[in-house]
Amino acid sequence: MSAIRTRFAPSPTGYMHIGGMRTALFNWLFARHHGGRFVLRIDDTDRERNVESALAPILDAFRWLELDWDEGPEVGGTCGPYFQSQRGALYTEAVQRLLAEGKAYRCFETPEQIRAARDEAEADGRTFLGTRRSLEIDDDRIAEWLEAGQPHVVRFLVPRDRSVVIDDVVRGRVEWDGGLIPDPVILRGDGSPLYNFATVVDDAGMEISHVIRAEEHLSNTPVQVLLHEALGHVLPTFAHVPYVAAPGTQEKLSKRKLEKYRNNPQFRRLFESADAVLPRIGRGGDGRPDPVMVEYYDVMGYLPEAVFNALARLGWSLDDRTEIMSRETITEAFTLERVVKSPAGLDIDKLASLQAHWMTQRPADERLERCLGYLGDAGLVEDVADPSVRDFVGRLVVAMGERLKVYSDVLEFDEFFVADDVMVFDERAVKKRLRKEGVPELLAAFRECLAAAERFDAGELEILMKGWVEERDLKIGQIIHAVRVAVTGKSSGIGMFECLELLGPESVLARIDRALLLCGSIGGSATVADPS
C-alpha cells in the first residue's frame, strides 16, 4: 500500500481565503491522521509578477494556524519544483507523449471559429462537442504549418465511446458520459498548460494519493481521470468536499461579494468590529483585512485554535455532541467518511462561542502580552515595556476576565487610558444613570466619602460603599451605577470597584467632578459623547 500524500495548491493571490483554508485544513488533517505527507504546490502559471509578495500572506496563514507542510515552498522536497511556473518541461514532455500516441491533437481552429460553431450548436439545441476538423488535416500539412509557426492549441482527444466513473470518498459513485465531454484544450497557443492538465501531471508527479478539493472541481474530474489514464498514471483517490458558503446561505463564499456581505446578519458584526478596531491599530487603509480572509481573524485577535476548531466543524463532525476539540483530538478523529455532502455556511456565531472557550484556556501572561500589543498599536499606551504600564494592564486584563473574547476587545476599555478631562461620556448612560432625580446629590455625597477613603483597593471600597448605603438606608443599586458612569462614562464594564481601584483616587474624584458638572449643566448634552 502506497503512502498517503495530500496536497493543496493555492494561487498567489495576496491573501488566504477562509474557505480555501478549510479545504487545506482537511488535506492537512487527512495527511496527519494517517501519518502521511502534506504538500503545498503553488499554482502560479500565468502570473509571473510578484509571486513572492502575493504568496507570503498565504504561507503566513498556514503558519498562523500551524498547518505545517512537508514539501513545498521554503522546505523543498523530492518531487519539486513546487511552483507550477517552473514545471514547464514536465508539461511539454507529457503533451509530446500524448501527441505521439495519438491521444491528443493540434487544433488549428481559431477561437472565433470555435465560438461560431458553439453558437450554432446552441441555437439548434445540440450539445457542443467541438468539430475535430483539425483531425482531418494530413501530416505533411501540419508539419508545414508548424514550420510556418501557424498558431494552434493542443486538445486532448476524449474517448467518446465510454463513461467515466469515480468512487468519490465523500460523494460515492459519480458517473459521466464520455460522449458528452468536449475535447479540452491542454496547451494554450503560447505553449502554457491549462489547469486541468497541469493538475494531472503534477498530482501524478508528486505522487498524490488523495485529491481532496472543493466540490466545484467535481465537474473537472472526468477529464482529469481520462488524462491520468492516457498518461498511464495510477489514479488518485478523489474526495470532493463541499465548499464553504457565506453565513446562512448556500452560495460559495466569494471575495467578490464582499460589499453584499456587509448586510449579512452574521457577517455584519465582523465588519462592524473591524470598522471599530482596524483604523485604531493602523490597519484601516489599503489591504485592510476582511472576514473572507484568514488574516482578518489573526489581526482581530482570534485564537488559531478557535479558528482551527471552527473550520474543522464546518462540514465535519466527530460525533453527535462534541463541539470543543483541540487540534490533537481533531487530528486523531478526522476521517473523510464523516465529511458532509452539502455546503456549509461559515458559522460566525459558533466561531464566537468556540473562541470564547479557547480564550479561557490562554495563560495570563499571554493575555497580557497580546492586549499590550493592541493598546500599543492604538497609541493608548506609550511604552509597552514600561513596568508600571505592564502592571496596570495586567490588573485590567485580570479584571476583564471572560469579557475578553478576542484580544482586540481590550480597546473597548480605553477609558482606563485616557486623561480624565477628555474621557467620553456615553449619552444614554448619562441620561439613564446620572441625570435622574436625586442622583447628583447622592453622587456628590459619596464623592466626599471616597475623598476620605484611606485605602483605595477594590475590597476596601466595596466595604466602604456598602457601609455608606446602609447608613443612609439606601440600596447599593441607587449609587453604584451612577459612580460607574461617572468614572468610566459607560453603563457596563468590569466590576465597579475594580474600576475605582485601577483609576485611583485622583482620577476617580476628577471624573466624578466632571460628571457632577455635566448633571448640573442644563441641556449640557452637547458636552456628552463628543469624542475628540
Added chain:
RNA sequence: GCCCCCUUCGUCUAGUGGCCUAGGAUGCAGGAUUCUCAGUCCUGAGACAGGGGUUCAAAUCCCCUAGGGGGUACCA
C-alpha cells in the same frame, strides 16, 4: 440549454430501515445568580423541501417535482 452535486431546528450538525413522541451545539426567549456587562445554571420555543411508491415499519431505500449550488473557457 446540457452535465453533475446538494436539501434535518434561524445556523452548524447527529442520524446508514425499528433505539426518533428526531439528539447536541450555537443563536433566540424566559428565569436564577450579580453593582452593570460578560459568565455560569435552569426552563422554553424551534427541523426531516413537497408528492408518490417499496416495507409490518422510512429522516433513512426507489421514482417524480420543486428549490439551491457548481460546471459547461486558450480561468483556477
